[in-house]
Amino acid sequence: MEIEGWAVQELRRRMDADGAHDVAHVARVVRMARQIDRELGHLCDPAVLTAAAWLHDLVSLPKSHPERARSSLLSADEAVDLLGRRGFPTEKLGQVHHAIHAHSFSAGLPCRSIEAEVLQDADRLDALGAIGLARCFYTAGRMGAQIFDPDDPLAARRPLDDRAFALDHLPVKLYRIADTLHTLPARRIAAARVALLKSFEAALVEEAG
Known part of the structure; x- marks a missing residue:
């Protein structure tokens, strides 16, 4: 079909x-x-x-x-x-x-079939990496959030709030996604994509001063 x-x-x-x-x-x-x-x-x-x-x-x-x-x-x-x-x-x-x-x-x-596990992994991988970052900031902009908190980008002195700051969505949800994946191929891909997210986060904080 x-x-x-x-x-x-x-x-x-x-x-x-x-x-x-x-x-x-x-x-x-x-x-x-x-x-x-x-x-x-x-x-x-x-x-x-x-x-x-x-x-x-x-x-x-x-x-x-x-x-x-x-x-x-x-x-x-x-x-x-x-x-x-x-x-x-x-x-x-x-x-x-x-x-x-x-x-x-x-x-x-909970997933009760291999098809459910594979689909869930595939969908969650699209939230990671370069496209995942683009989707994250695009969605945050649509919801009226700031890019990051200029006074405390990494939330060292405040609670994380990804409704207010797009960058907060990385630790609130995106970094956690890798731990929810079911399959070895997805976990391998996720590791590389999470590394990219963390590199971006570090570069943004450095540029923000």
């Missing part, structure tokens, strides 16, 4: 102008999920992984939305409805639903 063509059209129709959660983000997650699965020796059901990866952000509520934590559940519900109407194997819809529902950081749902 060919998913990419109609999935991209559906995503473009539904997604707003959020550059951190756009079709390009979804395409990167699809590529990374496939890369992780290849390195694992193709342990995933390709139909389940592909469908879940393309449709994991079908509903993406803004971070400020009170129902933000339900985004992945809403995406999962919408995805299985679309897939069911397009002839996707009925016996695999539950696996797709779980993988999408469990991928979200805010949902806090």
Whole structure:
């Protein structure tokens, strides 16, 4: 079953102008999920992984939305409805639903399948590295946050507050992501990307004086 063509059209129709959660983000997650699965020796059901990866952000509520934590559940519900109407194997819809529902950081749902683990890892890796940094500062700007606290960039004398300062999001969430990953390929990639984040943080503090 060919998913990419109609999935991209559906995503473009539904997604707003959020550059951190756009079709390009979804395409990167699809590529990374496939890369992780290849390195694992193709342990995933390709139909389940592909469908879940393309449709994991079908509903993406803004971070400020009170129902933000339900985004992945809403995406999962919408995805299985679309897939069911397009002839996707009925016996695999539950696996797709779980993988999408469990991928979200805010949902806090444990993964019960290798497809869920791979999708979650692929999605979280997109929050790290150069693109992860760009997404972090882009989102912080949309939410009205400052780049950093000029009086205390590393929060040595104040509580961390990533709603007020974008740089605080690195220790609040991004550095912690590497510890949540399931697969060895994802953890290897995350180590390099976290090193880049820490190098950026050190350079920013040095430039800030």
